[in-house]
Amino acid sequence: MIAIDQVSKSFVSRVGGSVFKRGGKRIVHAVQGVSLHAPNGRITGLLGPNGAGKTTTLRMLGGLFAPDAGHIAVDGIAVAERPRAALARMGLLGDAHGLYPRLSARENIIYFGRLQGMEQDAANARAVELARLLDMGAILDRRAEGFSQGERMKTALARALVHDPANIVLDEPTNGLDVLATRALREALRHLKSPAGGGKCIVFSTHIMQEVELLCEHVVVVARGRSVAEGTVEQLLDQAGASGFEDAFVKLAFADAREQEEQVAA
Numbered sequence: 001m002i003a004i005d006q007v008s009k010s011f012v013s014r015v016g017g018s019v020f021k022r023g024g025k026r027i028v029h030a031v032q033g034v035s036l037h038a039p040n041g042r043i044t045g046l047l048g049p050n051g052a053g054k055t056t057t058l059r060m061l062g063g064l065f066a067p068d069a070g071h072i073a074v075d076g077i078a079v080a081e082r083p084r085a086a087l088a089r090m091g092l093l094g095d096a097h098g099l100y101p102r103l104s105a106r107e108n109i110i111y112f113g114r115l116q117g118m119e120q121d122a123a124n125a126r127a128v129e130l131a132r133l134l135d136m137g138a139i140l141d142r143r144a145e146g147f148s149q150g151e152r153m154k155t156a157l158a159r160a161l162v163h164d165p166a167n168i169v170l171d172e173p174t175n176g177l178d179v180l181a182t183r184a185l186r187e188a189l190r191h192l193k194s195p196a197g198g199g200k201c202i203v204f205s206t207h208i209m210q211e212v213e214l215l216c217e218h219v220v221v222v223a224r225g226r227s228v229a230e231g232t233v234e235q236l237l238d239q240a241g242a243s244g245f246e247d248a249f250v251k252l253a254f255a256d257a258r259e260q261e262e263q264v265a266a
C-alpha cells in the first residue's frame with residue numbers, strides 16, 4: 001500500500017547566461033500538492049501531461065530526494081524516516097533502465113536480488129520464474145548489450161521484481177514499446193495485481209490516456225504539479241461531463257490554464 005499525501009518539491013534552475021556570464025536563477029515548482037492512495041490488489045494510474053510532476057513524485061516515493069512538504073509511506077513505513085525499509089518493499093521501474101551491458105539478463109536480475117539480500121539460488125530461481133511471466137526465455141542468457149527497447153524494459157522490470165516486492169511502481173513503462181510488448185506488459189501487471197499474482201499494489205504513471213483506460217481501476221490526474229481529479233475512468237468522465245476519456249482528460253488537466261486564458265482575454 002502506498003500513501004502519498006500533499007507532497008511538494010521545488011528546484012532551483014539556472015536561466016539565461018552564456019559561456020562568459022553566469023545566468024540568473026529561477027524556482028521551478030515541479031510538484032505542489034500531489035496526493036495518491038494506492039491499495040494492494042489494484043492498479044492505480046498517475047496520469048498527467050508532460051511536465052505535470054509525475055516523475056518528480058515517483059522519485060520522492062523512491063527516496064531519491066525528500067519532498068519539501070508532505071508525507072509518503074509504503075506499507076505504513078515513512079520513506080523520509082526509514083528509506084531502506086520502505087525501498088525494500090518496493091520494486092521501482094524508472095525512466096532510465098540502466099542495465100549492466102556486459103551482464104546477461106539473468107545476471108542483471110540475480111545481481112539486483114543479491115543487493116536485496118537474496119541467496120544466489122533463490123535469486124536465480126526467481127529470475128527463471130520472472131522470465132516465464134514476462135516471456136523473456138529467449139534473452140535470459142544473452143548479454144544486455146544490444147537489447148531492444150522492449151527487451152531492456154522486460155529485464156529492468158524483472159530486476160525490479162526479483163525480491164517479490166508487495167508494491168510495484170512504474171514510471172511510463174510503455175515508452176518505446178510496440179503493441180505486442182505493451183500488451184504483454186499489461187497482462188503481466190494484471191496477473192501481479194490478481195490474488196494469484198500476489199495482490200500487488202501497482203502504481204503506473206503515464207501521459208497516455210488509452211493505457212489508463214485499459215489498465216487502471218483508479219486514476220489520479222495530475223497537472224502543473226497538483227492532483228486535480230481522481231476516481232475510476234467512469235467517475236472522471238462524469239466529473240468532466242465528457243463522453244470520451246480524451247475530452248475528460250483535457251478538461252480536467254487543462255481547466256486552470258483555460259480559465260487563466262479566459263481571464264486574460266476578458
Ligand SMILES: Nc1ncnc2c1ncn2[C@@H]1O[C@H](COP(=O)(O)OP(=O)(O)OP(=O)(O)O)[C@@H](O)[C@H]1O
Binds near residue numbers: 011013049052053056
Ligand atoms: N532537477 C530539476 N531541476 C529543475 N527542474 C526540474 C527538475 N526535475 C524536474 N523539473 C521540472 O519539474 C517539472 C515536472 O517534471 P517531471 O519530470 O516531474 O514531469 P513529468 O510529469 O514526469 O513529465 P513527462 O511526462 O514529460 O516526463 C518540469 O517542469 C521539469 O522541467
